[in-house]
Amino acid sequence: MTTKKATIKDVAREAKVSIASVSRVLNGLGGVTADTQEAVRQAAARLHYVPDSAARSLITGRTHTIGAVLPDLYGEFFSELIRGIDLAARARGLHLLVSSSHDGVEDAAAAVRAMRGRVDGLIVLSQFVDQAFLEKNLPADLPAVLLDSPVDNPRYPAINIDNDAGAQAMVGHLLDVGHASVAFITGPSGNFDAQQREKGYRAAMAAHAPHMPLNIIAGDFTEESGYRAGRELLAQRPRPQAVFAANDMMAVGCLYAFKEAGLDVPGDIALAGFDDILIARYVTPALSTVRVSITDLGKSALLLLTGLMEGKAHTSPATRTLGCDVVVRDSCGAHQTDVATINPSRAG
Amino acid sequence: MTTKKATIKDVAREAKVSIASVSRVLNGLGGVTADTQEAVRQAAARLHYVPDSAARSLITGRTHTIGAVLPDLYGEFFSELIRGIDLAARARGLHLLVSSSHDGVEDAAAAVRAMRGRVDGLIVLSQFVDQAFLEKNLPADLPAVLLDSPVDNPRYPAINIDNDAGAQAMVGHLLDVGHASVAFITGPSGNFDAQQREKGYRAAMAAHAPHMPLNIIAGDFTEESGYRAGRELLAQRPRPQAVFAANDMMAVGCLYAFKEAGLDVPGDIALAGFDDILIARYVTPALSTVRVSITDLGKSALLLLTGLMEGKAHTSPATRTLGCDVVVRDSCGAHQTDVATINPSRAG
DNA sequence: ATGAAAGCGCTAACAG
DNA sequence: CTGTTAGCGCTTTCAT
Numbered sequence: 263m264t265t266k267k268a269t270i271k272d273v274a275r276e277a278k279v280s281i282a283s284v285s286r287v288l289n290g291l292g293g294v295t296a297d298t299q300e301a302v303r304q305a306a307a308r309l310h311y312v313p314d315s316a317a318r319s320l321i322t323g324r325t326h327t328i329g330a331v332l333p334d335l336y337g338e339f340f341s342e343l344i345r346g347i348d349l350a351a352r353a354r355g356l357h358l359l360v361s362s363s364h365d366g367v368e369d370a371a372a373a374v375r376a377m378r379g380r381v382d383g384l385i386v387l388s389q390f391v392d393q394a395f396l397e398k399n400l401p402a403d404l405p406a407v408l409l410d411s412p413v414d415n416p417r418y419p420a421i422n423i424d425n426d427a428g429a430q431a432m433v434g435h436l437l438d439v440g441h442a443s444v445a446f447i448t449g450p451s452g453n454f455d456a457q458q459r460e461k462g463y464r465a466a467m468a469a470h471a472p473h474m475p476l477n478i479i480a481g482d483f484t485e486e487s488g489y490r491a492g493r494e495l496l497a498q499r500p501r502p503q504a505v506f507a508a509n510d511m512m513a514v515g516c517l518y519a520f521k522e523a524g525l526d527v528p529g530d531i532a533l534a535g536f537d538d539i540l541i542a543r544y545v546t547p548a549l550s551t552v553r554v555s556i557t558d559l560g561k562s563a564l565l566l567l568t569g570l571m572e573g574k575a576h577t578s579p580a581t582r583t584l585g586c587d588v589v590v591r592d593s594c595g596a597h598q599t600d601v602a603t604i605n606p607s608r609a610g
Numbered sequence: 611m612t613t614k615k616a617t618i619k620d621v622a623r624e625a626k627v628s629i630a631s632v633s634r635v636l637n638g639l640g641g642v643t644a645d646t647q648e649a650v651r652q653a654a655a656r657l658h659y660v661p662d663s664a665a666r667s668l669i670t671g672r673t674h675t676i677g678a679v680l681p682d683l684y685g686e687f688f689s690e691l692i693r694g695i696d697l698a699a700r701a702r703g704l705h706l707l708v709s710s711s712h713d714g715v716e717d718a719a720a721a722v723r724a725m726r727g728r729v730d731g732l733i734v735l736s737q738f739v740d741q742a743f744l745e746k747n748l749p750a751d752l753p754a755v756l757l758d759s760p761v762d763n764p765r766y767p768a769i770n771i772d773n774d775a776g777a778q779a780m781v782g783h784l785l786d787v788g789h790a791s792v793a794f795i796t797g798p799s800g801n802f803d804a805q806q807r808e809k810g811y812r813a814a815m816a817a818h819a820p821h822m823p824l825n826i827i828a829g830d831f832t833e834e835s836g837y838r839a840g841r842e843l844l845a846q847r848p849r850p851q852a853v854f855a856a857n858d859m860m861a862v863g864c865l866y867a868f869k870e871a872g873l874d875v876p877g878d879i880a881l882a883g884f885d886d887i888l889i890a891r892y893v894t895p896a897l898s899t900v901r902v903s904i905t906d907l908g909k910s911a912l913l914l915l916t917g918l919m920e921g922k923a924h925t926s927p928a929t930r931t932l933g934c935d936v937v938v939r940d941s942c943g944a945h946q947t948d949v950a951t952i953n954p955s956r957a958g
Numbered sequence: 959a960t961g962a963a964a965g966c967g968c969t970a971a972c973a974g
Numbered sequence: 975c976t977g978t979t980a981g982c983g984c985t986t987t988c989a990t
Binding site: 269270271281282285286289313314316317318319320321322 | 966967970
């Protein structure tokens, strides 16, 4: 056990060659005799030599690390996203520096700035990030891809979930199986996903049930708000035949409100959510929902980012879209159980 | 928008001082007049100067980054752990480099080695990590704390979940509320948590129902294995009065097997799990379980690590334990709904 | 209080 | 094919 860590000099001395040769061998640059290679490798192994990444970064200007700036979210979305990014990053020999758990613009700005110099590229998911934010906080030379963002600028390519199409497909399905009136529970007003899902609801209603009035109740993505919305819906006369919540947690809250009122789901009222969180499968009745592959989202983001880092011109449009699938379970009153891919467009 | 990023030299020139003064001001070292301070600050702001962390690391030897090496797990455990670590790290001005999604010893070894030089300390959670692994792959000068590990060595302090006490408490509770025979569904044989939980089951049975035979069915933490175990249990004569699964997913699988057989839970048979995953609350009946605060685990790990990094002698024992709580819901047949802290010992 | 200068460990010309 | 050397951007003595 050496007390101090070995440097390239130590290896050079041990192998009786110059540091340049050590560098060449260890970086596989060629132009070195087999003898020298052997000597260097053995010396390096003997000394447990590991190149200092700081020194290397300093001169090469590359860190082989990509950063992920995420909001203070938790649960499946977070873990799957990180997992997708990490898996893809590791496959390309990149490390992942995460900065999650920040709330508020200033926090997000600090997180982005702190990444400066530590990463070769950035994946950003934050509701606080808009054009102005980026121009202010993002170093001009740092490639970045946005997730789930309304910013539409070739300088900052984005990958979005096709919330609109997903919502349209689900509402269409609800209408198709015979529920004439479909109510919608919204997400938080500032949320981009929520807005797109509402847009999809409106579009589907306009297309398939133009005579039906829109029935929109405010929610904020929490189970609690879903419960409140459910009670509100229950008080309506006539009661809607189906309810589409902008996310699964609200659908679950809504389900409890319906059960509490003694209603049968989907007999008395149909219900559907969005996200396909793990719970969706386990509530009774199992919740019909719209599934998004978050792992794919992460992977696509990383792929797009590495493309950017390698200087590939982004010939493609600034914004890409990740398709989602309608998952029909028991809560929507259709007696089928298949998964229909409604939007085969894929990012990456 | 400058094309090249500003260096300390640019700031020095802009402020008409030496680079040494810039460094002093920006690091708050004092010994600088207010005038100089002002000039430097303004110049830095004007140039959008951000110190290069690689250069800084090179000379200071510190990266202000800590690494987390985690297995390819997903779901709540993962996200809460990262969240706990990140929250605590950020509060101390540290960044978080994660390396998740590796499976297999070689993979884990590569992950640990790759952290070398990039981080000031390491948090490791992996079933492949034992004493030999650490001695082989962990640089001698890198502080590290283990999570959920059987390694008991002052050189590598560990924080473990008190699975044993948690399991004992749950089995004790099951026995207390009148279920004379309690069966246990194990986790994967190599899993440390699983082993501890089984140990707790055995201890509780020995203590409170020494005359009852042990009833242990093999599982592997998956819902599917829980389902199979459930069917196996159903076939026993006499049928056990209560079943304690080593984790919630298996308990859920088990629940489905019972429901499928037309049994009433907890009327005909009681059920309990371990982990308190989100689903536990949403299945019908709601699952009684043992809760662990994963966020606390992450936070404790970080705190312990920073202590190590600051050279604090680890006066405390090598292994610390994080208590867990029995959460009584509907599935275990007790008509109460409180949370009892059974093990107040806390890490950190 | 300030500046000049010496490296940190490494890569990348440039010589030989 | 190999060695010498000049920095990368920064912190830190050591003079002044």
